[in-house]
Amino acid sequence: MSLDSRKKQVLDAIVDDYVSTYEPVGSKALIERHNFTVSSATLRNEMAELEKMGLIEKPHTSAGRIPSDKGYREYVNSLMSYDNLTREERDDISRRIDGSVNDITDLIRTATDTLSERTGFVSLYMSPRLHKSFLKQLKMLMIEPGKALVVIVLSAGVVKDKVVRIPNFLTGEQIMKISDSVEQSLTGKPLDEITLVTVASSMKDTDLPDAMMNQIIYEAYTAIKQADSLNIYLEGENKMLQLPDFGELAKARNLLDSLSNDGMVAGYVNELHPEIEKADDSFMIRIGQEITLDGLQDCSFITTTYKIGDDISGNIGVIGPKRMEYSKVISQINFVRKKLNDNIKKLTE
Amino acid sequence: MSLDSRKKQVLDAIVDDYVSTYEPVGSKALIERHNFTVSSATLRNEMAELEKMGLIEKPHTSAGRIPSDKGYREYVNSLMSYDNLTREERDDISRRIDGSVNDITDLIRTATDTLSERTGFVSLYMSPRLHKSFLKQLKMLMIEPGKALVVIVLSAGVVKDKVVRIPNFLTGEQIMKISDSVEQSLTGKPLDEITLVTVASSMKDTDLPDAMMNQIIYEAYTAIKQADSLNIYLEGENKMLQLPDFGELAKARNLLDSLSNDGMVAGYVNELHPEIEKADDSFMIRIGQEITLDGLQDCSFITTTYKIGDDISGNIGVIGPKRMEYSKVISQINFVRKKLNDNIKKLTE
DNA sequence: GTTAGCACTCGAATACCTAGAGTGCTAACA
DNA sequence: TGTTAGCACTCTAGGTATTCGAGTGCTAAC
Numbered sequence: 131m132s133l134d135s136r137k138k139q140v141l142d143a144i145v146d147d148y149v150s151t152y153e154p155v156g157s158k159a160l161i162e163r164h165n166f167t168v169s170s171a172t173l174r175n176e177m178a179e180l181e182k183m184g185l186i187e188k189p190h191t192s193a194g195r196i197p198s199d200k201g202y203r204e205y206v207n208s209l210m211s212y213d214n215l216t217r218e219e220r221d222d223i224s225r226r227i228d229g230s231v232n233d234i235t236d237l238i239r240t241a242t243d244t245l246s247e248r249t250g251f252v253s254l255y256m257s258p259r260l261h262k263s264f265l266k267q268l269k270m271l272m273i274e275p276g277k278a279l280v281v282i283v284l285s286a287g288v289v290k291d292k293v294v295r296i297p298n299f300l301t302g303e304q305i306m307k308i309s310d311s312v313e314q315s316l317t318g319k320p321l322d323e324i325t326l327v328t329v330a331s332s333m334k335d336t337d338l339p340d341a342m343m344n345q346i347i348y349e350a351y352t353a354i355k356q357a358d359s360l361n362i363y364l365e366g367e368n369k370m371l372q373l374p375d376f377g378e379l380a381k382a383r384n385l386l387d388s389l390s391n392d393g394m395v396a397g398y399v400n401e402l403h404p405e406i407e408k409a410d411d412s413f414m415i416r417i418g419q420e421i422t423l424d425g426l427q428d429c430s431f432i433t434t435t436y437k438i439g440d441d442i443s444g445n446i447g448v449i450g451p452k453r454m455e456y457s458k459v460i461s462q463i464n465f466v467r468k469k470l471n472d473n474i475k476k477l478t479e
Numbered sequence: 480m481s482l483d484s485r486k487k488q489v490l491d492a493i494v495d496d497y498v499s500t501y502e503p504v505g506s507k508a509l510i511e512r513h514n515f516t517v518s519s520a521t522l523r524n525e526m527a528e529l530e531k532m533g534l535i536e537k538p539h540t541s542a543g544r545i546p547s548d549k550g551y552r553e554y555v556n557s558l559m560s561y562d563n564l565t566r567e568e569r570d571d572i573s574r575r576i577d578g579s580v581n582d583i584t585d586l587i588r589t590a591t592d593t594l595s596e597r598t599g600f601v602s603l604y605m606s607p608r609l610h611k612s613f614l615k616q617l618k619m620l621m622i623e624p625g626k627a628l629v630v631i632v633l634s635a636g637v638v639k640d641k642v643v644r645i646p647n648f649l650t651g652e653q654i655m656k657i658s659d660s661v662e663q664s665l666t667g668k669p670l671d672e673i674t675l676v677t678v679a680s681s682m683k684d685t686d687l688p689d690a691m692m693n694q695i696i697y698e699a700y701t702a703i704k705q706a707d708s709l710n711i712y713l714e715g716e717n718k719m720l721q722l723p724d725f726g727e728l729a730k731a732r733n734l735l736d737s738l739s740n741d742g743m744v745a746g747y748v749n750e751l752h753p754e755i756e757k758a759d760d761s762f763m764i765r766i767g768q769e770i771t772l773d774g775l776q777d778c779s780f781i782t783t784t785y786k787i788g789d790d791i792s793g794n795i796g797v798i799g800p801k802r803m804e805y806s807k808v809i810s811q812i813n814f815v816r817k818k819l820n821d822n823i824k825k826l827t828e
Numbered sequence: 829g830t831t832a833g834c835a836c837t838c839g840a841a842t843a844c845c846t847a848g849a850g851t852g853c854t855a856a857c858a
Numbered sequence: 859t860g861t862t863a864g865c866a867c868t869c870t871a872g873g874t875a876t877t878c879g880a881g882t883g884c885t886a887a888c
Contacts (some may be wrong), residue, residue, distance in 0.1 A: 156850050172863050174851070192850050192869045233642045271618055273632050281630065281640070283622050289642055291630070293582050371728070379720070379728050386717045420655045505881050520831050524881070541838045541881050 133204070140176050141168070141185055144210045145197050149453050150452035152374050154194030162165045171269075199452065202430070206415055206456050215465055223248065223428045225464070234287050234438070234477055239363060241436075243468040246366030249449030249459055250373075252389060254433075256399055257361035259406055261282060261322035262441035265354070265418060268316060270309035272302035274433065280353035284321070285436045287478045290357040294349035308336055312350060321358050326351050328378045341444040345465060362396035364389060375428060388425030389449070398423045399433055399445055400411035409435035409443045411467075413460060418452045428452060434463055481555070488515070488802055490534055491526050491558045494546050498802050501723050503543030509796040526670070530792045548767035548801065551779070555764055555805050562806045564814055572597065572811070583787070583826055589714060590785075590819040591795060595715030598800030598808055599722075603782075606710035608755055609633060610671035611790035614703070617665060619658035621651035633670070635787045636827040639706040643698035646691045657685055661699060670707050671721065675700050711745035713738060713798075720749060724777060724800035725772050737774030747772045748782055748794055758784035760816075767801045773809035778802060783812055785819045787827060797818065 133141065137167045143164045146153045157170040157177060164171065177195055178188045185201035188194070197205065223244055224368075230240035238255050245253035267283035276298040281291045296305065303372075315332035318322060329351045333343060341387065367389050400412040416431040426449070433447030446467060448459055482490065485716035487625035493514045496504045504673070506519040506526060515522065526544055529535045546570045555676065564572075572593055579589035587604050614631035630640045664681035665673060678700045681691060716738050720800065727733045737742065747770075751763045767781040776797070782796030795816060797808055 154850090158850075165743075169862050171864095172860080175861085178852075179871085188851085190853095190869060192848095194850065267620070267622065271614065271616070272640065273628060274636075279630060279632070279638055281620060281628060283620075283628070283765055287621065289628055289640070291638070291640060293638055368732075371732045373733065377728065379726065379731065382526075382728065382731065383720045384532050384718075386720065391719050503881090507881075518831050520833090521829085524830085527883075535883085539838060541836085541879095543881065 136168075136210055137176055137180060139164075139199060140173060141197070141204060143179055144177075144180075144186055144195055145201065145205045145209070148196050148327070149455055151255055152453065154189055154196050156194035158220055168404055184475065196348065200458075202417045202452055203420070206417070209328065210457045213455075213461045215461050219248070220465060223465055224469055227466065227473060231338065231477075233289070234474060236469065236478065237473055238436070238444070238446070239365075241466050242324070242363060243365050245446070245448055245463060245466050246369065249448055249450060249454075250366075250458070251448050251454070252361060252364055252366045252370060252371050254364045254395070254446070255436075255450050256396065257337055257363075257445035258286060258288070258357075258436075258438050258442050258447040259360070260286060260358045261329060262287065262320055262407060263288070263314050263326070264318055264320045264440075265313075268309065268313040268350075268354070270305050270312075270350070272300075272305045275299070275395075278305055278349075280350060284357060286378075288357070288438060288440050290353075292353040292356055292359065296349065300342075300346075303337070304336075308333055308338075308346060311335055316354075321354065324351075325356055360400065361395055362392050362399065363425065364395065370451075373451055375453055382426065384425050385428070393422060395449075399431070399447070402431065402433060403445055405434060406445070407441065409437065411435075411464075413463070414447075415456075415460075422446050430454060432456075432458075432463060433461060434467055436467055436474065438474050481734070486525055486529060487558055488513075489522060490529060490546070490550060490554060490665065491719050493526075493535055493544055494550065494554045494558070495528075497545050498804055501802065503545050505543035508543065513798055518717070529783075542544065544786045548769065551801055551805075552769070555766070556748055558805045562810045566812050568597070568811070572814055573818055575745075576815065576822060579822075580826075582638070583823060586822055586826065587785070587793070587795070587819065588714075588814050589760055591712060592714050593796070594797055594815050595690075595718065595811060597811055598716050598797055598799060598803075599715075600797050600803070600808070601713055601715045601719060602797050603711060603713045603744070603748065604713075605745060605794040606708075607635060607785075607787050607791050607793035608709070608794070609635060609637065609791060611669055611756060613669045614636070614662075614673070617658065617662040617699075618797075619654050619661075619699070621649075621654045623760060624707070625656075629699060631703060631706050633706060635791050635802075637706070639702075641702040641705055645695055645698065649691075653685075654675060657682060657687075657695060658682055665703075670703065673703055677777055678703070698777055709745055709749065711741050711748065713744065715816070718734065719800075722800055723800055733774050734777070737772065743772060744798075748780070748796070751780065755784060755792055755794070756790065758786065760813075761766045761782075762812070763796075764805075764809075779803060779805075781805075781808060781812060783816055785816055785823065787823050 144155045147163060159172040161170050184198055185204055187198045202393055214250055226244045227241050230237050241251045242255040263284040263286040266285050269281045270277045272278055276295060277293060278292055278296045279291055283289050304404040312332045331348045333347060367386055370376050370385055371382055376385055411432045413432060418427050421431060422426060428451060429449050431449055431454040435443045435446050436446050437443045450461060492509055493504045496512060506522040510519050533547055534553055535544040536547045550690045574714045575593045576590050579586050591602045591604040610634040612633040615634050618630045620628045622628055625644060625719055626642060627643055628640055632638050632680055661681045681697045716735055719734055720726050720731055762781060762783045767776050768774060770780060777800060778798050779801040780798055782794045785793045785795050797812060
C-alpha cells in the first residue's frame with residue numbers, strides 16, 4: 131500500500147483534526163482548516179478511496195470520517211512529524227525528575243508520574259529486569275526467634291528485603307555465620323545464576339542438621355529470587371475519565387476494569403519487549419485492535435525502555451486513547467526517558 | 480425526636496426496600512412487600528409525617544420516598560437489627576485471612592481485600608499508629624560509599640527500612656559502630672520518645688567530627704520517624720462503578736477523583752478515630768452529608784480498629800454508597816476485624 | 829384514627845418532526 | 859483524465875408533543 135502525496139496530506143489532516151476535535155471530519159471542514167487547493171468534491175473522492183483502503187471510516191452514512199486503527203498506524207509509521215518539546219515542557223519535566231534524588235525506585239516512579247501529569251493519560255513503569263544484576267551484599271538479621279530479615283543489595287543499586295521464617299532455636303550468631311558464608315560465596319554472581327544448588331553449596335560449611343538447612347536454603351533462595359520479580363506500576367487511571375473518548379459509562383468501566391488487572395497489563399508489556407536485555411531506544415507502539423489485551427481496544431500503548439547500567443533495563447510508557455497526539459506523547463516519553471537515564475546514571479555511579 | 484412503633488416500622492421498611500431496589504418506595508409497594516395491617520392511605524399519612532421530620536424525602540412530587548441522611552442515621556442508630564453471618568460467609572472470610580501468613584502488613588492487606596470482595600465496595604486500612612511501639616532493633620548496613628540502609632524492627636513485629644545518605648568516606652566498620660551504639664541506647668524506647676536529641680546523645684561516644692555526625696543523626700532520625708508515618712490503602716475503587724448509585728458518569732468521576740486523593744481520605748479517617756490508642760471495638764459510621772470530605776456525600780464510611788498488642792492499633796473499614804445494607808456490612812467488618820486481630824496475635828506472640 | 833376515592837403532578841417513554849452536516853453520484857468542464 | 863458544481867439522499871441530534879402510570883395530598887365518610 132503506497133499513498134500518493136495528496137492522499138497522505140488528506141489522511142494526515144483527518145488524523146490531526148480528529149485528534150484535536152473528537153468530531154468526525156467532513157470534506158468541507160477539511161477545506162476550511164487546511165489549505166487544500168482542490169475542491170471539497172475532490173477531497174470526497176480521495177476520502178472514498180482512503181476508506182476503500184481501510185485507512186478511514188464513517189461512524190454512520192452521513193457523517194464525516196475518522197481514522198481507522200490502520201489509519202493511525204499509517205500515520206504513526208510514515209506521516210507524523212516529531213514534535214520538539216518547548217523550553218517550558220523540557221524545564222518542567224527536568225525539574226520534576228531532577229528533584230527526585232532518593233533511591234532508584236522513587237526516581238522511576240517520579241518519572242512515571244510526570245508522564246501521566248503531562249499527558250493526561252495513564253502512565254506506567256515496569257520494574258527493572260534484574261536477573262542480569264549481581265549480588266553485592268546479602269545480610270540476614272535475626273528479628274526474633276523463628277524470624278529473620280534477609281537484605282539484598284544488587285549491583286543496580288537496588289535494595290530488597292524480605293522477612294523469612296527460620297528454625298526457632300537458631301541464634302543470632304548462627305544466623306550471622308550463615309549469612310556471612312552465603313554472602314561470601316554468592317557475591318558477584320548474577321541473579322540468574324543463583325539457584326537452589328548454589329545457595330545450598332554456599333552454606334555447606336555450617337554445622338547444622340540437614341533438615342534445618344533445607345528450610346534456610348529455601349527461604350534464602352526465595353528471598354533472592356523475589357528480588358527479580360516483575361512489577362508494574364500504573365498511574366493516572368482516573369484521568370482517563372475526563373476524556374470524551376471514555377464518556378460513556380460502559381467504556382469507562384471497561385477501561386478501568388482492564389487496567390485494574392495489573393498482572394495482565396504487566397504480562398502484555400513484557401511481551402512487547404521480548405529482548406529487553408538488548409534494548410535500544412526504540413518505541414513499541416500498539417494501536418487499538420493491535421492490542422491483544424481484552425478491553426483496551428480503544429487505547430494505544432506506547433512504551434520504551436530505561437536503562438540501569440549496560441545490562442539492566444525496564445520499561446516506561448503511556449496508555450492513552452488511540453485518538454491521541456502521538457508525536458507529542460512520544461516526544462514527552464522520550465525526554466522523560468532521557469532524564470530518567472541520566473539521573474539513574476548519576477545515582478548509581 | 481422519638482418515633483412511635485409504627486413509624487419505626489415504616490421507616491425500617493422504606494430503608495430496606497430502597498436499599499434492595501434502588502427505587503423510591505411508594506405507599507402501595509410498601510403494603511405489598513410488608514405485612515402492614517393498615518391501608519396505603521394510612522401509610523401515606525405516616526410517610527408525610529416522617530417527611531416532615533426530615534427522615535425521608537421525595538426525589539420529586541409524584542415519586543415514592545427515599546431515606547434522607549437523617550433517616551439512614553435513625554435506621555443505623557435504632558432500627559437496624561444485626562445480621563449474623565452465615566456459615567458460608569464466615570468460612571470464606573476465615574479461609575482468606577487465615578491463608579495469609581507472611582507478615583503483618585500482608586495480613587492487614589488481605590483482610591482489607593477480603594472486605595472489598597465480599598461487600599463489593601471500597602475497603603481501606605490505615606497503617607498501625609506506631610508511636611507507642613518501641614524499638615527492638617536498629618541496624619545500619621553500608622551499601623556503598625555514601626549510602627547506608629537503616630533497618631528498624633519494632634515491637635509490633637513491623638520491619639521498616641530506608642536507604643539514607645551518609646558521608647562518603649565513612650567505612651563499613653564505622654557505620655557498624657555507630658549502628659551498635661544507637662541501637663544500644665535506643666532499644667526499648669517507644670517511637671514517640673525518640674527525638675533528634677535522643678538520637679544525637681546515643682551517638683555521643685563516637686569519635687567523628689560534628690558536621691559529619693549531624694548528617695548521620697538527621698538521617699537516622701528521619702529513618703526512624705518514617706516508620707511511624709501514616710499510610711492508607713484503598714482497594715476496590717472500580718467496583719463502585721458497577722453500582723447504580725454511581726451510574727451517572729459525573730458521579731462516578733467525582734467519586735473516583737475524591738477517592739484518589741489518598742491523603743485526604745487518610746486524614747479524614749484519622750479524624751474519625753481521635754483517641755485510637757484507647758480504641759475499643761466500636762464502629763465509626765458517617766453517612767452522606769455527615770462526611771466532611773468533599774465529593775463523598777453519596778457515600779457512607781464505616782470504620783473500626785484492629786489491634787496489635789495493647790498499645791498499637793490501626794483502622795479498617797468500608798466506603799460504600801449510603802444506600803447499603805448497613806447491618807450486613809457492619810457484621811462483615813466485625814468478623815474480618817476479629818479474624819484479623821486473632822491472626823495478628825498469632826503472628827506477634 | 830382509618831380508609832376509600834379522586835383530582836392532580838410529574839417523570840419516563842414514545843413518537844414525530846426538523847435542521848444540518850455530510851455523503852455519493854452525475855454531468856459538465858478544463 | 860482529473861476536477862468540480864449541483865443535487866438528491868441519509869442519518870443524527872435535538873426539540874416538541876403526547877401519553878402512561880405510579881404516586882401524592884386532600885376530603886369526606888366510616
